[in-house]
């Protein structure tokens with residue numbers, strides 16, 4: 001079994017970091033994992049994305065044409081990746097930032113006000129972690145505990161950010177776990 | 184040692200340190216710049232020296248100097264930079280100096296692009312510079328394999344006194360995967376190099392030189408090199424076969440990261456009832472011609488897939504002879520074939536589709 | 540010629556291939572004597588260029604490299620950085636150093652590589668048969684400037700020593716000549732000083748030696764010496780252009 005996740009948004013929103021933390025957590029749970037960032041001209045014009053593949057067997061292509069999951073934090077990313085999702089796939093959308101929905105009926109679209117959650121957790125900068133929390137609340141690719149441990153480690157050098165980030169992650173996680181999509 | 188998550192380029196730098204390399208000379212170019220960036224941070228911790236050369240021309244000649252005085256030296260670059268190094272590489276091969284070179288290939292020709300490509304296959308395996316010489320060329324398909332091959336490349340370079348080239352692509356360089364590093368080689372365990380220019384005390388003069396004004400001497404030198412290349416070809420051929428047991432509908436030949444994408448596509452093809460396998464050369468020179476011929480005997484179709492317009496296919500044709508039909512699918516310039524693209528190409532040669 | 544008894548240990552006892560009256564041979568000897576006197580031979584590595592002195596490794600009695608055209612300073616950089624205990628010197632002509640290898644010499648100097656560069660300026664490409672060099676004088680006839688160097692078309696001859704002396708870092712940079720006994724004594728002193736500074740790990744060291752090429756200038760050795768005096772010396776002034784003591788440490792006010 002392997003799961004392909006694309007995380008996409010504007011540069012600076014932290015999608016690359018969120019993917020990196022997911023990959024670190026997968027490694028901590030001794031899963032197989034690849035993390036591939038977009039680089040070069042693709043990154044100009046502000047959009048960034050990374051592809052994380054998590055599985056139990058050595059991973060073939062780190063590059064994915066049809067991912068199972070897309071976590072999107074801006075409109076161009078939704079427009080680009082929603083059509084590529086596998087049937088039965090999962091789309092996690094920051095509904096503060098993306099007014100539109102995907103028109104796919106064969107996937108699950110989970111909408112969450114990640115930006116607002118992050119602000120209430122103490123910093124807008126934590127929106128990426130609210131999104132990661134939401135993803136893991138629906139699809140337990142790694143356990144909540146592992147993810148929290150990895151987040152704590154990642155921000156160890158900037159301890160002032162640990163709490164707000166962990167809180168944002170938790171808010172996203174719990175809302176998703178409860179299945180409450182913001183329609 | 185526990186596994187760590189690391190970018191290919193940085194892992195390459197760390198692997199070189201583990202192998203006993205303490206001197207890097209290079210010039211920035213995307214998509215390999217994380218190697219010099221990593222080493223310029225990391226070298227001070229292990230007593231290494233990082234020199235940013237004024238050009239790739241200078242960098243390869245610094246390597247010539249460093250290898251000539253007997254040290255393990257590394258440079259990394261990407262396609263246009265390797266072209267600039269070609270004269271120096273020829274000198275290094277002629278003088279039989281051990282160096283390790285890394286080409287994180289980007290799309291060409293010319294300035295090209297900065298996205299992954301495999302378009303330097305011919306350059307790497309067919310000489311790279313002027314004169315009659317060969318490089319050992321190793322093509323990793325994962326970050327872990329890149330680490331293992333870099334580590335070993337220094338030993339191979341010393342053993343055969345020949346430059347070794349690691350041919351990666353932007354994907355290997357930029358991707359993160361868990362890796363486990365081999366142990367740190369103690370510097371005093373590295374091989375002795377009695378031929379190096381280290382100052383003559385009570386021995387005859389050592390000269391690092393490739394000038395032979397007498398044609399018979401140069402002829403003899405070339406055949407001495409040839410004998411060495413023949414020995415390498417006998418001893419170092421490496422390849423991987425994947426799902427190649429029994430009879431096959433299709434055998435796909437691919438190297439480096441491309442082979443991984445092919446595996447993903449073939450997993451679907453096989454799940455849908457097809458029988459497909461991958462033959463992945465790890466040494467691009469020496470090329471596993473015989474092993475490929477053996478494996479291909481059991482396959483109805485042979486398909487070569489590369490991130491170029493068809494370069495390794497020459498070696499495949501050489502292995503299989505003129506009577507065997509060889510299919511080809513390629514994308515270039517940074518367009519990386521997706522598993523779907525590959526599946527479609529496989530469907531075309533086999534007449535068997537597999538839905539995804 | 541300066542009277543010296545005995546053959547320098549740092550020279551091999553071998554007849555050179557240089558033309559009669561060529562100053563390459565004298566310059567080799569000055570280098571070898573300097574190395575001997577400082578007791579450096581056992582840890583010295585020479586880097587030969589592409590040019591008439593391509594076979595210098597057959598004449599210097601020390602470990603050596605033969606570099607590709609122009610790249611000797613890069614080769615020397617690699618050798619010295621990998622083994623800082625070695626004494627590393629390059630020996631280069633003007634086509635090698637000032638044309639194809641300009642980037643390598645400027646950057647090696649600018650990085651302050653602790654090497655010694657012996658730059659033999661004979662205002663012409665000797666080995667390839669007398670073509671115009673970057674140092675060829677205005678009006679000088681060569682096989683590729685048959686009507687004399689036209690500065691409108693080919694620019695002005697480059698004064699490499701002056702150029703390198705403009706660099707900010709610490710260095711020893713001198714220009715000497717070796718066609719009279721008195722000048723040879725001075726040349727020797729400069730070369731010896733360069734090696735001594737390297738021995739003390741002081742700085743980048745560079746000695747430009749004005750040299751003759753009777754063969755490609757189309758002159759007898761005596762005429763060549765005279766031509767050098769009359770034409771080269773006024774344009775390429777002899778002297779020390781930079782001493783390590785001239786170096787001013789960086790400060791915000793002075794830059």
Ligand SMILES: Cc1ncc(C[n+]2csc(CCOP(=O)(O)OP(=O)(O)O)c2C)c(N)n1
Nearest residue numbers: 589590591608632633634635663664665666
């Ligand atoms: C890449 C390359 N280009 C050209 C040459 C041919 N070449 C050999 S020596 C030389 C010029 C040497 O002139 P100079 O450096 O002035 O030394 P001299 O012979 O005068 O001592 C040239 C152009 C070469 N060997 N390599």
Ligand code: SF4
Nearest residue numbers: 557558561591665752
């Ligand atoms: S050609 Fe000129 S530089 Fe060369 S050896 Fe003869 S005189 Fe000297």
